[in-house]
Amino acid sequence: MAQVPVQTIHRDPQLFYWILIPITVVMILTGVLRHYATVLMASTPKKQELPAIREQRSLLRGINLRVNAHNLSPSSFETRKAYLVNAYENGAFLKEPEKKGQAAPNPMTDPAAMEGMMGMMKGNMAMIVPQTLIMGWINAFFSGFVIIKLPFPLTIKFKSMLQAGVATRDMDPQWMSSISWYVLCIFGLQSVFNYLLGSDNAASQMQQQMGQMAPGAGAQMFGPGVDPDKQFRGEAENLAVLAHQYTLEGVEERLLQSVKV
Amino acid sequence: MSSSLLHPPAHLSPSVALQLSQLAPSLLRNAPSSITSYSLSSLWAPAESPELWTTYENLMLSCLRTGDEQSAHLCLERLTERFGAENERVMALRGLFQEATAQDDAALKQVLGEYETILAKDPGNMPVSKRRIVVLKSLNKTIEAITALNQFLDASPTDAEAWAELADLYVSQGMYPQGIFALEEVLLITPNAWNIHARLGEVLYMAASTNDSGSDKYLAESMRRFCRSIELCDDYLRGYYGLKLTTGRLITNPPQASRQSKSDTGLPPPDIKTVERLNEAATSKLAEIIRRNASGEAGWQGYDEAEIIAAKELLDRQSAPIIR
Structure with a gap:
């Protein structure tokens, strides 16, 4: 079989100095800048008012009672249950007792909820704006440049990934265009940022993506748009139907069986 | 270190x-005094860590x-300098410093006044309201401290530390049922804390020693609490000590079966044979712990010295009549 002749393209070595290195340096500097911009823009978590704390923790108390009821004697459990169920149903722990029974406020009009959304928006903007700018910059100045040849062979599938912006059908996929180098930098600079800024830096995109996918469970529980009165009623029902068991029942026998002297 | x-x-x-x-x-000299997060040199300086x-x-x-x-x-x-004077925790630490350097009660009262001004401005400041309770306690205003703690717990009923503090205050006043209630709340938050189980056993034992109307009920529950604490933590010296005390008392004056038929805890009074076996187990386990601790075996050294001495004394006291 005849050997496929190796493609050679004579490139100006200046391409290397004036495209490859500038793109990389600009990417790193933007990452650093984004980190500090996020740190600066981060809104401090808003302090909760005492009634709000009371509302949340009283609900947690009921959950604690339900989960750990086995530690209590039946009589003390019954007393607590009666008290909490009654208080939950009357809305004694509500932040705004007069609003009991009304529908949950629209999260768009709730200022506390807006705050959280603004924070998320800020984070997204810090990601999108610089990336759009750099992409535009590269497109304007370096589009269509083939800047580097990868030192290993690749199949034809990589052509669309590595030669974005270069519409040459027959070129070997080893050749890489400037826009593809930019895309590679976006995903490949993670460890550089970790080294420069510490592992929990705001420049890392992975973290932001993770954060968007799985918001904290606690945030959902007391998040905006959830009617606390409904939560209390649900918890009261859970408590009321709980079948109580006492751990101390038969603990002597269990202990005697397990203790070996 | x-x-x-x-x-x-x-x-x-x-x-x-x-x-x-x-x-x-030396630590203060070596540790960085402050970390400026917006300077160029922070790119090369070690990252700021919460540990610092x-x-x-x-x-x-x-x-x-x-x-x-x-x-x-x-x-x-x-x-x-790092967190700002308005940070809740820093405010509490500043108060703590003032408390520690206060020379007399008058100075402490002044600190108390400062706390009250802070709390009037921001009633949601948890660290400072805790400090206020502690100052009340150290000024021997126990009743006011209890009231303040109850207010605190009304707003934050999932604070195990505060419930435990409340239990201690109640017990110091001899209000055992209230103390037991508070300790049960602690257990609801930390269900597997064997030290709290043992502490509840101790308070129940104290309650059983003082009043005689419900003492049988308290004593049986106290014994079971100690059992539970040992179940959660093997070779728990305090648990065995309490178990020995309670079973010893249950043997010397067994509960009257007639009155006990329907007790408050819903559990039948313990069988006398079981109690005797538990007493034996506790005695031999205490002896084993003391022996192994004294001979310096590895894995048996974590005990508090005072507790070992107390256990030894308890064993000596109980065994003396048998020798005679």
């Missing part, structure tokens, strides 16, 4: 606390314990 600076120093023995605070000057500030906080507490007020003040200054 600096690893123990990352844990709250409340449990440290005096000697370790002294050792830590003697390290303070935990170290400062714990070092400050150790220094205050041993009377090194200068170092404590330096720690406080650096914490204030």
Whole structure:
């Protein structure tokens, strides 16, 4: 079989100095800048008012009672249950007792909820704006440049990934265009940022993506748009139907069986 | 050594606390005084770690314990510089420093007044309201401290520390049912805390020793609490000590079966045979712990010396009549 002749393209070595290195340096500097911009823009978590704390923790108390009821004697459990169920149903722990029974406020009009959304928006903007700018910059100045040849062979599938912006059908996929180098930098600079800024830096995109996918469970529980009165009623029902068991029942026998002297 | 600076120093023995605070000057000299996050040099400086500030906080507490007020003040200054004077925790630490350096009750009262101004402005400031309760307690205003704690717990009923403090205050006043209630709340938050189970057993035992109307009920529950604490933590000296005490009392004056048929706890009174076997098990286990601790076996050295001595004394007291 005849050997496929190796493609050679004579490139100006200046391409290397004036495209490859500038793109990389600009990417790193933007990452650093984004980190500090996020740190600066981060809104401090808003302090909760005492009634709000009371509302949340009283609900947690009921959950604690339900989960750990086995530690209590039946009589003390019954007393607590009666008290909490009654208080939950009357809305004694509500932040705004007069609003009991009304529908949950629209999260768009709730200022506390807006705050959280603004924070998320800020984070997204810090990601999108610089990336759009750099992409535009590269497109304007370096589009269509083939800047580097990868030192290993690749199949034809990589052509669309590595030669974005270069519409040459027959070129070997080893050749890489400037826009593809930019895309590679976006995903490949993670460890550089970790080294420069510490592992929990705001420049890392992975973290932001993770954060968007799985918001904290606690945030959902007391998040905006959830009617606390409904939560209390649900918890009261859970408590009321709980079948109580006492751990101390038969603990002597269990202990005697397990203790070996 | 600096690893123990990352844990709250409340449990440290005096000697370790002294050792830590003697390290303070060199630590303070070496640790960075502040980290500016917006300067260019921070690109090369080691990243700011939460451990640094935990170290400062714990070092400050150790220094205050041993009377090194200068170092404590330096720690406080650096914490204030980093987090701002309006930070809740820093406010509480500043108050703590003022409490520790207060010369007499009048100065303490002044600190108390400051706390009250802070709380009037922001009633949601948990660390400062806790400090206020502690000052009330150290001024011997127990009743006011209990009232303040109850208010605090109304707003934050999932605070195990506060419930435990309340239980201690109630027990110090001899209000055992209230103390038991508070300890049960602690157990609801930390269900597997064997020390709290044992503490509840102790309070139940105290309650059983004072009043005689429900003493049988308390005694049986106390015994079961100690059983549970041992079940959760093998070779728990305090649990076995309490088990021996309670079973000993249950043997000498067994509960009257007629009155006990329907007790409050819903559990039948313990079988006398079981109680005797538990007593034997506790006796031999205590003897084993003492023996192994004395012979210096590995894995048996963590016990408090005072507790070992107390257990030895209990065994001697019980065995004396048999020798005679």
